Amino acid sequence: MASLSPLINELVEALTILPGVGPKSAQRLALHLLEKDQSGAHRLVGMLSKALDEVGHCKKCRNLTEKEYCPICDDAKRTDEQLCVVETPAEVLAIEQTGFKGRYFVLFGRLSPIDGIGPEKLGLDQLKQQVVENGVKEVILATNPTVEGQATSQYIQQMLQGSNVLITRIAHGVPLGGELEYVDGGTLAHALAGRKAFD
């Protein structure tokens, strides 16, 4: 946009790194921050730079936190017996909504040799140590149902064989409210293969 000043243009461009924000919305955000809510913008700058400086990984589950341990690992009321393995922090939040009361382990990715992501990057040694040391009875594999996600789960399952823990995988099938007609073939095949006795 030649009609915006260079510095504002640069701000617009910096805002397009946000997911779901294209050039047009970035423009709207930039003008809002500079024109309508400067105090909010100052606060955002402060919080974001503080968070970038201080937030690291939980020593136990690897989730994002500015403390040594995240609030979930710190919560004595939760059970150590179930450990749910997910790929990202956002997935922890998603599973939290189900009322799950166990612990988590966040991989921050999935095995992907082509991108140079091997077991060490996902902290799988640390995962194994957690399972052995913390009295985990069930490891719930909740990686995404993609090729790499499935491969990651398989790898973890093999790694933990012999550790005397139950290893489970979350169910894949037709989503509630989903109509069979609109469900893709792969999901439907999973749903059929995973059928259970009607009770």
Added chain:
Amino acid sequence: MASLSPLINELVEALTILPGVGPKSAQRLALHLLEKDQSGAHRLVGMLSKALDEVGHCKKCRNLTEKEYCPICDDAKRTDEQLCVVETPAEVLAIEQTGFKGRYFVLFGRLSPIDGIGPEKLGLDQLKQQVVENGVKEVILATNPTVEGQATSQYIQQMLQGSNVLITRIAHGVPLGGELEYVDGGTLAHALAGRKAFD
């Protein structure tokens, strides 16, 4: 969210000042900034704090810029004869898309006695001075078609009476592609009253 660390929660809250960003999207943005694009996040902090420090108002049209004059006022190729009065910088960008090649004057608001916004806050003295000094031949009033926007236009029209400039108002009517059936009564009344000979 008890499952997010306090600092991340504060960042989420700071992000909800963005227009169109609710708690859920703010969470997604926060995790994206901290987890997936830290370099982009650092860049955003830098640009936003720089813009907050340096961006002020163009001396001529009051639009946002970090320089003395904005790129539009600085552009010698544009005509001084037409001056378009708008409420916000975003509206400058909207009108730029029509190919308008005149100048602008940005009010940064509209007359609203109840909010304590009078003529001096909108820089109307400065507007008058521009009109007189810069050889403006036509002032195009493009304030929004709200009660305050209309009142603001009316005020400006009265203020400029006797300055020997043509004062026009952008047309209001049925939008292109709009179906009469779905257009509100006020707009339709405007469209009827503003009818023109068919040529």
